[in-house]
Amino acid sequence: MTVAELAAPAGTGEFGHLDEQSKREIRNALLTAVAVPGYQVPFASREMPVARGWGSGGLQVTLAVIGPQDTIKVIDQGDDAGVNAANLRRLIVASTGVPDTTDARAASIIQTRHRIPEDPLAPGQILVLQVPVPEPLRGVERDMRELRRMHAEADYSKIWVSLYEDLVRNGVITQSTGYPVLVGGRYVMATTPIPRWDVPRLHQAGFLSLFGAGREKRVYAVPPHTSVEPLAFEDVPFQVERTEGASCLLCGAAEAYLVEVPARHGWICSDTDWCWRRREAADG
Amino acid sequence: MGYAAARGGLDAILAAEELMRAKRDGGTSPPLEISQLTERLNLAVDRVMGEAGLWAPDLAARALRQAEGDIIEAAHLLRAYRSTRPRLAAGPVTHADEIEVLRRIVPAYRVPPGPQLLGRTLDYVGRLLDDGTPSGPAHRPAAAGGNGQVSHPDHPATADTGGQAEDPARRRPGRLLDLLRGQGMIRDRRRDDDPEPHDVTREPVRPGVPRSARLSVMARAETGALVNLWYRNILGPDGYIHEITLGEVRHGRLPVRVTHPVTGQPVRLGSVRVTEVEAIEDLDGPDEDRGVFDVGYGLCLGHNERKAIAMANLDIAVERDGGQSGLEQSVLMTTDGLDASGFLEHLKLPHYVTFRSMVDRKAAIRAAAEQQAPQQQAAGVTR
Numbered sequence: 152m153t154v155a156e157l158a159a160p161a162g163t164g165e166f167g168h169l170d171e172q173s174k175r176e177i178r179n180a181l182l183t184a185v186a187v188p189g190y191q192v193p194f195a196s197r198e199m200p201v202a203r204g205w206g207s208g209g210l211q212v213t214l215a216v217i218g219p220q221d222t223i224k225v226i227d228q229g230d231d232a233g234v235n236a237a238n239l240r241r242l243i244v245a246s247t248g249v250p251d252t253t254d255a256r257a258a259s260i261i262q263t264r265h266r267i268p269e270d271p272l273a274p275g276q277i278l279v280l281q282v283p284v285p286e287p288l289r290g291v292e293r294d295m296r297e298l299r300r301m302h303a304e305a306d307y308s309k310i311w312v313s314l315y316e317d318l319v320r321n322g323v324i325t326q327s328t329g330y331p332v333l334v335g336g337r338y339v340m341a342t343t344p345i346p347r348w349d350v351p352r353l354h355q356a357g358f359l360s361l362f363g364a365g366r367e368k369r370v371y372a373v374p375p376h377t378s379v380e381p382l383a384f385e386d387v388p389f390q391v392e393r394t395e396g397a398s399c400l401l402c403g404a405a406e407a408y409l410v411e412v413p414a415r416h417g418w419i420c421s422d423t424d425w426c427w428r429r430r431e432a433a434d435g
Numbered sequence: 436m437g438y439a440a441a442r443g444g445l446d447a448i449l450a451a452e453e454l455m456r457a458k459r460d461g462g463t464s465p466p467l468e469i470s471q472l473t474e475r476l477n478l479a480v481d482r483v484m485g486e487a488g489l490w491a492p493d494l495a496a497r498a499l500r501q502a503e504g505d506i507i508e509a510a511h512l513l514r515a516y517r518s519t520r521p522r523l524a525a526g527p528v529t530h531a532d533e534i535e536v537l538r539r540i541v542p543a544y545r546v547p548p549g550p551q552l553l554g555r556t557l558d559y560v561g562r563l564l565d566d567g568t569p570s571g572p573a574h575r576p577a578a579a580g581g582n583g584q585v586s587h588p589d590h591p592a593t594a595d596t597g598g599q600a601e602d603p604a605r606r607r608p609g610r611l612l613d614l615l616r617g618q619g620m621i622r623d624r625r626r627d628d629d630p631e632p633h634d635v636t637r638e639p640v641r642p643g644v645p646r647s648a649r650l651s652v653m654a655r656a657e658t659g660a661l662v663n664l665w666y667r668n669i670l671g672p673d674g675y676i677h678e679i680t681l682g683e684v685r686h687g688r689l690p691v692r693v694t695h696p697v698t699g700q701p702v703r704l705g706s707v708r709v710t711e712v713e714a715i716e717d718l719d720g721p722d723e724d725r726g727v728f729d730v731g732y733g734l735c736l737g738h739n740e741r742k743a744i745a746m747a748n749l750d751i752a753v754e755r756d757g758g759q760s761g762l763e764q765s766v767l768m769t770t771d772g773l774d775a776s777g778f779l780e781h782l783k784l785p786h787y788v789t790f791r792s793m794v795d796r797k798a799a800i801r802a803a804a805e806q807q808a809p810q811q812q813a814a815g816v817t818r
Contacts, residue, residue: 170521176637193639198514203777205784228788235784237444265788283781295642295764322803327792346792366774368639392795410791421788 167214168246173197177215184372189334191285196368206239208363209281213262223251224258229266229421253424267349269407269425274357280343282364287331287341307339333380347391348408353379402429459503472496481737482506486772487513488655490707490736507772524693527701531711535606536687543680549608611682612713622729640767653746654735657772661745674760676752682713686738710739714747
């Protein structure tokens with residue numbers, strides 16, 4: 152180790168931007184998270200070249216687990232070309248030199264904000280989700296000490312009551328994204344804000360999901376083959392987003408997560424690469 | 436499409452970066468030198484170092500220049516830079532009694548033990564917008580004696596001794612607190628089982644952490660956040676804390692040492708400037724010993740009295756609150772400038788996936804209401 156090395160400009164030294172000690176510490180937290188599915192593991196959370204709330208947690212998780220043999224895909228809202236996805240991708244690629252792809256099937260690590268790709272993911276793939284608010288119970292309890300107790304004792308009565316009250320007041324459960332789930336029959340977990348459409352796809356999945364909340368300094372995980380059950384009543388089933396008659400203006404898909412395009416009075420797929428491949432296949 | 440489409444966002448980012456660079460580095464005036472920032476905008480540089488939690492004046496000045504004067508943005512640059520550096524050593528604890536003061540005031544007594552040393556402050560300078568005439572060395576009257584001007588407190592050669600020999604003990608005055616302790620007037624909360632300070636950059640904080648964690652969080656907190664939290668508690672919406680009496684307000688140099696890897700002896704590497712405040716609190720709670728005072732503590736990097744005073748107030752307020760209200764959680768979790776600003780600004784990111792999901796629920800609520808209405812009509816239900 153030389154003084155010149157130590158004084159080197161930022162971002163040009165280590166593989167994966169962070170120093171090795173930091174990456175090891177994050178991996179240690181991730182191992183705990185995998186061992187205790189759905190449990191929020193505190194970690195030190197470094198300041199990253201992106202701001203808090205802009206994927207700093209997901210970025211730390213990706214950089215801690217990535218190796219030279221990996222291929223990375225980064226999406227925001229399902230879109231590879233989104234500005235935040237583009238920014239995170241260039242940081243990851245620039246600091247690791249790994250190849251990037253837009254094809255979810257070809258990526259070994261997929262970092263995402265708000266979506267799970269429409270393609271079924273395979274065992275061995277890692278999904279890294281950026282998490283703004285890791286605490287699923289914050290809406291019903293503000294005190295952090297009480298929240299710890301509730302998770303420790305699996306005392307989830309307050310959130311059940313809130314779901315019941317919601318139903319009675321509004322006729323439906325109004326929680327839109329980030330729907331609370333019970334993981335492995337033990338911990339209630341926040342599903343980042345992925346839409347309800349994506350929630351069932353975490354259940355008994357073959358892939359590993361790692362959740363990184365940089366600002367709140369927590370990581371958590373859903374290991375492969377783990378039950379992920381949305382909190383719902385037996386006689387009021389969990390509902391995903393669906394609009395009668397809607398289909399993608401570009402590829403025609405109806406069974407995909409669609410986002411509205413008011414200017415064109417229609418809908419398009421949020422997963423842009425999946426949509427593009429469907430069109431390519433249709434064109435022959 | 437595919438990969439090519441993913442270029443769209445990147446091209447837009449590169450164009451935005453170019454717009455930032457062109458405006459910052461363009462114009463007709465000469466580029467800003469680092470020394471201009473450290474000498475002429477030293478309070479801004481201090482604030483960046485304080486909120487970044489890293490003493491590095493030249494790097495902080497570079498960050499401030501790159502961030503076009505945005506303090507939080509500059510603190511972010513500095514902290515993100517720090518994330519790439521390995522931690523090489525931890526220094527032994529330095530007692531704050533070793534501060535060599537550049538300024539020291541004791542509002543609680545007219546004539547305290549040790550000097551009232553006004554030092555460099557704007558406190559009693561009229562807030563009159565000057566006419567822009569430079570007041571450099573050539574324009575300045577002959578060096579003021581005693582506690583006169585300091586052009587840059589990191590350069591001892593120009594420190595505020597006015598070129599006169601001075602009693603070194605004057606720069607290391609005793610504390611008012613020691614006098615009050617001697618009189619048995621202070622609730623003694625010193626402990627000899629004090630563990631190593633909680634490192635908030637290595638272990639995340641949550642309510643119930645030791646006091647050292649609370650102090651570390653506040654030392655790195657955003658100045659405005661601490662001031663606001665203090666003021667909310669003075670005016671009442673969040674609770675009520677006293678206007679305390681300041682026992683010490685100090686700005687000075689604190690030596691930094693590391694343990695020599697071979698000899699095992701502490702070696703002085705240099706010093707950092709810090710602002711230190713002791714806040715004397717009049718205990719008046721029903722369960723408190725009203726015969727004594729208690730004390731809150733504030734210390735931050737650089738010259739930032741506003742921050743250190745708010746910190747000392749909030750330290751004792753959290754202590755007295757004892758977890759009864761959400762004050763501790765507010766102090767620990769809501770005062771970091773990078774956390775709050777980053778999360779606020781993330782609202783600018785696309786949110787159309789989540790918004791579509793919300794629209795879906797609105798439609799579901801309205802459909803449920805419509806379904807309900809004919810049934811209620813049929814049953815003769817009225818509101």
